[in-house]
Amino acid sequence: MAVTLKDAYDGDLTEVSDINVTPFIDVILVLLIIFMVAAPLSTVDVAVDLPVSNAQPQPRPDKPVFLTVKPDLTLALGNDDVPRVALQATLDQQTNNDREQRIFLRADGAVSYSELMKVMNLLRDAGYLKIALVGLEDTGQGSVTPATLPVTKPAADKAQ
Helix, strand or coil: CCCCCCCCCCCCCCCCCCCCCHHHHHHHHHHHHHHHHHHHHCCCCCCCCCCCCCCCCCCCCCCCEEEEECCCCCEEECCEEECHHHHHHHHHHHHCCCCCCCEEEEECCCCCHHHHHHHHHHHHHHCCCCEEECCCCCCCCCCCCCCCCCCCCCHHHHHC
């Protein structure tokens, strides 16, 4: 707040050396609004080609290609076991070299995430970029129970 001690009827206009902050505040508020609007738009989305589990099922291709990662980390294309080194050649033969065909990848629950990512990297290196992860659908009729492990007796009980 500026105060002048001169008489208002002096007739002499003097320069005021105080900064007029009103335009400065206006610019800051406009910038604040711009950044508030632009910040949510700049978030990075992870592009994953997966449908939501409660979405309508997509039409399946006539002859889908299923690649399975078994609990012992071996791969199976359809029902046939495939060594990892021959995966690309076997996929090319199965899809008639159509690298745009979707590969349905399914894995046992015991397979770790890192092993699943290694298989996905193998598919990417082979040129197959359209990968669909296969899982159980939640029908709302109850939870899916995992396979139970066999109960083993402690070593002390086995000796008796």
